[in-house]
Amino acid sequence: MVLFGALMNGAGILIGTCVGLFFHNVSEKMKETIMNGIGLVILLIGLQMAVQSENIIVLLLSLLFGAIIGERCQIEERFEQIGKWLENRMGAHQQTSISRGFITASLIFVVGAMAVVGALDSGIRGDHDILLTKAIIDGFVALVLTTTLGFGVVFSIVPVLLYEGGIALLATQIDRYIPEAFLDAFIVEMTATGGLLIVAIGLNVLHITNIRVANLLPSLLLVGLVLYLTSSIGL
Template sequence: MILFGSVFNVLTIVVGTLIGRFLHGIPERMKETIMYGIGLAVVAIGLQMTFESTQIVIVIISIVIGAIIGEWVDLDQKINRLGQWIEGKLPARKEGPGIAQGFVTGTLIFCVGSMAIIGAIDSGLRNDHNVLVMKGILDGFTSIILSSTLGIGVAFSAVPVLLYQGSITFLSTFISRFVPDDLLQFFISEMTATGGLMIAAIGLNLIGLTKMRVANFIPGIGVVAILVTIVYAF
């Protein structure tokens, strides 16, 4: 089954989220401290990913142009509306973070990174799911921690994970045939670095230091692909 790795990844996120929901009853003071700890860890992960860049200018330009595009189409608001629509379809719940916050946070953390791309390509080309299985286990533990404070919205991030990794898996033959390996590696490093900054921004939001509309940075990933191709060509 060519999508085994992606499906496994999705299941670990959903199961991890459900397990994390059993931890939501912890005292508010402890939950606040846990949230700060998660925020700090997310910032550290994001910064570590950013250091993978070999052309930091590409990262900066991608973030800036991505932010302009995101603000222009108001992507953050659209995602929040989607979260509110999903929230309206669910049973009434206690006060806490909205569906959108968990959805956006989970989506960026689980989709951005080299393991998602490399693992999906391995699944498509060699039917080797080891990388995605390992990623799924890591994502499962991460979703337990995230959902204990951010709620059930984390589970819905499994949908874009399946679409993203599944698409790469199906397109892997095309990618390997027409995209040189060094160009692919160049893109992965710069995409990971750009996504790392977004993840660091999420961490700052979780701590409460900022209120950045992180989803509006997402178009920057597409900008990375364009800039990397231009730089590689010249």
């Protein structure tokens, strides 16, 4: 089944969140220290991904035009609106954490090489190993995030399923129309672009910056187009 890997990824997040709820009574100082640790790891992961870029121009143009589209569409604000709606549905006592948990977890789980490459493998080769590995990793991350950000983390399952499931379904046909060499280059540059977004998430978690990362998400979709155009003119 093409969507098996994506569904297992969602299940991993669900299990991690449920387990994390049993550890919610930790002190605020411990939560702060845990989040700082998470932020540092996120930062490292993002840097390792970002340095893989083989064409900085593709990276720059993708982020530039992605930011313009994201700001015009107000993606970050729409995420916040969804979070606030969830807060209202869950009750006033949850309002301090659901929105932040939903947004932070969604960005961490969606932006990354494993989500893209794993979904492509599921669709093209029917190989779900990468997404199954990601499900285990995301489960542990969801556990830790839940102890600090609360139950809102579980709602990140929805964008994860839509993102990975959509890529997997598209990938069932993509190899018929896109040359393998271009697809490989696309994965490299998308990984690097996603890495920079993960760096931004890490900086936000550490309270160093307040980057509207969701408004940069269109850059991931533009990588293919920018790569094609730059290759056509020899950049």
